[in-house]
Amino acid sequence: MEGFIHQIISGIATGGIYASVALALVMIYQATHHVNFAQGEMATFSTYIALVLIQLGLPYWVAFIGAFSISFVIGVSIERVLMRPVANAPVLTSVGVFIGLLLIVNSMTGWVFDYTIKQFPSPFPDKALFGGFVSGHELGSTGVTLSVLILVYLFFRHTRLGLAMRAAAFNPVSSRLVGVRVGWMLALGWGLAAAIGSVAGCMVAPVVFLDPNMMSGILLYAFAGALLGGIDSPLGAVLGGFMVGIIENLGGAYVVGTELKLTLALVIIIAVLTLKPSGLMGRRVYSRV
Amino acid sequence: MTVLLETKSLHAAYGETKVLHGLDFAVRQGGVTALLGANGAGKTTTLRALCGMVRTQGEIALAGKRIDGMATEDIVRLGVAHVPDGRGTFMELTVEENMRLGAYTRPAREATADFDRMFGYFPRLKERYRQQAGTLSGGEQQMLAIARALLLRPRLLLLDEPSFGLAPLIVREIFGIMRRIRDEEGVSILLVEQNATLALEFAEDAYLLETGRIVIAGKAAEISKDEGIRRSYLGY
Amino acid sequence: MKTFGPIAIFVLLAAVVPTLLFSGYHLFQMTMVVVYGVAILGLAILTGINGQISLGHGAFYAIGAYTTAILMSSWDVPYWATLPVSAVVCATVGFLVGLPALRLGGLYLALTTFALAVAIPQILKHKLFEDWTGGVQGLVIDKPDAPFGLPLSADQWLYLFSLAVGVVLYVLAINLTRGRIGRAMRAVRDHSVAAEAMGINLAMLKTRTFAVSAMYTGIAGSLGAIAVAFVAPDSFSVFLSITFFVGLVAGGAASIGGTIVGAVFIEFVPNLADLVSKAAPGAVYGVILIAMMFLMPQGAGGFIAMIWRRLARPGGQ
Numbered sequence: 001m002e003g004f005i006h007q008i009i010s011g012i013a014t015g016g017i018y019a020s021v022a023l024a025l026v027m028i029y030q031a032t033h034h035v036n037f038a039q040g041e042m043a044t045f046s047t048y049i050a051l052v053l054i055q056l057g058l059p060y061w062v063a064f065i066g067a068f069s070i071s072f073v074i075g076v077s078i079e080r081v082l083m084r085p086v087a088n089a090p091v092l093t094s095v096g097v098f099i100g101l102l103l104i105v106n107s108m109t110g111w112v113f114d115y116t117i118k119q120f121p122s123p124f125p126d127k128a129l130f131g132g133f134v135s136g137h138e139l140g141s142t143g144v145t146l147s148v149l150i151l152v153y154l155f156f157r158h159t160r161l162g163l164a165m166r167a168a169a170f171n172p173v174s175s176r177l178v179g180v181r182v183g184w185m186l187a188l189g190w191g192l193a194a195a196i197g198s199v200a201g202c203m204v205a206p207v208v209f210l211d212p213n214m215m216s217g218i219l220l221y222a223f224a225g226a227l228l229g230g231i232d233s234p235l236g237a238v239l240g241g242f243m244v245g246i247i248e249n250l251g252g253a254y255v256v257g258t259e260l261k262l263t264l265a266l267v268i269i270i271a272v273l274t275l276k277p278s279g280l281m282g283r284r285v286y287s288r289v
Numbered sequence: 290m291t292v293l294l295e296t297k298s299l300h301a302a303y304g305e306t307k308v309l310h311g312l313d314f315a316v317r318q319g320g321v322t323a324l325l326g327a328n329g330a331g332k333t334t335t336l337r338a339l340c341g342m343v344r345t346q347g348e349i350a351l352a353g354k355r356i357d358g359m360a361t362e363d364i365v366r367l368g369v370a371h372v373p374d375g376r377g378t379f380m381e382l383t384v385e386e387n388m389r390l391g392a393y394t395r396p397a398r399e400a401t402a403d404f405d406r407m408f409g410y411f412p413r414l415k416e417r418y419r420q421q422a423g424t425l426s427g428g429e430q431q432m433l434a435i436a437r438a439l440l441l442r443p444r445l446l447l448l449d450e451p452s453f454g455l456a457p458l459i460v461r462e463i464f465g466i467m468r469r470i471r472d473e474e475g476v477s478i479l480l481v482e483q484n485a486t487l488a489l490e491f492a493e494d495a496y497l498l499e500t501g502r503i504v505i506a507g508k509a510a511e512i513s514k515d516e517g518i519r520r521s522y523l524g525y
Numbered sequence: 526m527k528t529f530g531p532i533a534i535f536v537l538l539a540a541v542v543p544t545l546l547f548s549g550y551h552l553f554q555m556t557m558v559v560v561y562g563v564a565i566l567g568l569a570i571l572t573g574i575n576g577q578i579s580l581g582h583g584a585f586y587a588i589g590a591y592t593t594a595i596l597m598s599s600w601d602v603p604y605w606a607t608l609p610v611s612a613v614v615c616a617t618v619g620f621l622v623g624l625p626a627l628r629l630g631g632l633y634l635a636l637t638t639f640a641l642a643v644a645i646p647q648i649l650k651h652k653l654f655e656d657w658t659g660g661v662q663g664l665v666i667d668k669p670d671a672p673f674g675l676p677l678s679a680d681q682w683l684y685l686f687s688l689a690v691g692v693v694l695y696v697l698a699i700n701l702t703r704g705r706i707g708r709a710m711r712a713v714r715d716h717s718v719a720a721e722a723m724g725i726n727l728a729m730l731k732t733r734t735f736a737v738s739a740m741y742t743g744i745a746g747s748l749g750a751i752a753v754a755f756v757a758p759d760s761f762s763v764f765l766s767i768t769f770f771v772g773l774v775a776g777g778a779a780s781i782g783g784t785i786v787g788a789v790f791i792e793f794v795p796n797l798a799d800l801v802s803k804a805a806p807g808a809v810y811g812v813i814l815i816a817m818m819f820l821m822p823q824g825a826g827g828f829i830a831m832i833w834r835r836l837a838r839p840g841g842q
Binding site: 033034035037082085086089091092093095096097099100101102103104105106107108109110111115216217219220223224227257259260261262263265266269270273274277 | 576648
Binding site: 160164166167175176177181182 | 377391
């Protein structure tokens, strides 16, 4: 029973990571109808930036915010440079560009920061809390990811800029007619998605150690979470991410064993797309012939 | 008459297909100008051209300033509000959010005062304030679209087929409100309508568009009295 | 076939020149070019011609490779006999994958196949199958010698064998895609609703295309396993699938001849790029992918096909 509770709590902690990456994916998907296959690699790159800042002597949270901000700028730049021409391109072209971006970011990470596995510090105490059910890092990481997700939610719901960004994602034509600069809203969306990715990377790196391919498995879980929750619903993506975290932990511990956890993600993806493609909270989209 | 908007030799095309062939027309300052024509004549394209939403050639001048070639977002900030065909409602957002977007280009405090004026014209919007806009009826969405446009405090209001798909009773209600708006807001209106009777009752000047060219131009009152024009072009 | 002449000459040259001029490692590289050509051809049939995007073809390559390796090491099946078995296995798996794929459009299929590609190494390493797959260490298989005492080295024989298999597969593919079925495949790619309205059975066509595509890439995997004489789970990571995708795009997606261009590209570019830095191959692939998408939506192969057409019609437009 104790092990079970610990698995659930662990699952919530990793779920927070998946929920963050899933949210980043859904934000970009909602606005552009493209899946950012490079989201994981961008998050890894951001984590390395944080490590560099820490090694330069900056306190942890300053480095954290630094990586957050730099990632934001990188996200905005990528959108402005690469994504304008791809906006209305056929699917094959856009998939090609995103895979290309994945390769470039992945290689750059390896080239700039080398391939040796590195340790990444955690700002939270190492000890087990609450009678051993949860580690300091798990609790802290869940707190951080939840806070970021809540802040993002408040931003979109209650600020003018957030409203403009949502409008640009839902209806770019009408948005232009009220004066919203749709292009820049997309760029901001990319920036925010990249910044959220950096949070996820910093929270997961202490556990899985930092190397250029750190996020490829996590990206898969995030995909599963985003699809499970509904790829056009940000709230759904967050819930989906947490659910996948719990399912992964329980499944890995009791059903398929830890070696097949990625397969579990694959099974979730196939199951969702076959049974309920719009996810738990997404809207059904009917296309007119 | 003072002219707010004027076009000279306006051409427009969708890709390779040319739709407008050299239009010359003007919108009177403070008045209502009607743009009539059958389906496919190019009326909607004309409004889109004025907003920079299609590729154009030729001149468009707003109060003497050239706006052809400008981006939509910038034309909007010069005081042009477009109520598109199909209403252009932000379906997933609430009525409140739709209205806030209408006031996007204005400082927040100013806009909130205007909200009350909008409720004065369209009390139903106040009732449905927190409802999702996609659940509103066609007539209510049309009201919302007009309110959204007015919240911009525009100099020029472009209306694309406000009567489309609405029951006659609702249409009359909306046109009644639009008369009040014309009198109280001091905004110039360019009205595109398939329903010629309605439009000619409301407007001072009228243009008739046929396959991308203006074939008739004149005072609305005279055109509606001319039986020949009515029979050949307007179908009644 | 009007182009029979030039193709026959090309095949003859391809058979003779490398065999005589190269040896050892370089001949091995030529063998891999043939192998990758067939692999990318499989992907071209599915994605380029039929429009179903797959980012997971490395999985089929792996299944073909492991089928051959397991048959050879556990049951001593001769290398050439493993090919038909591999073809059947991969076609079946492809068909089974094609069934749920019917419900997925472009992006979702890309996503799902991507997930498959990421998950495959884990499945291959799993304890359940360890007895056959050799687990993390993989399997070593014997490199075949030339039969009937022919005066050829093992490398030379492997190259000619792979070339022969490749030529047969390419000819079959050309026939398939030039005929009625090929037209149906393209129709489904370009406007599936209209295609269905014209009487094409969408489900049958798409699943069968998946089966054929998987079969081709699977046979390539078998040939590759024989050539390398070794299979291990980590050789079949997601990067393999991405590499095939890059090869597809570099060759022009829908061009059969372009797949050879793509194969040459993915065989030789990493070696050259590696001289610059370990990270360079990925970066080069990425830049080429993005550049192709922006500049030449039809890829280099499409460009070559266009020139070929111009040459074939001297007085024409």
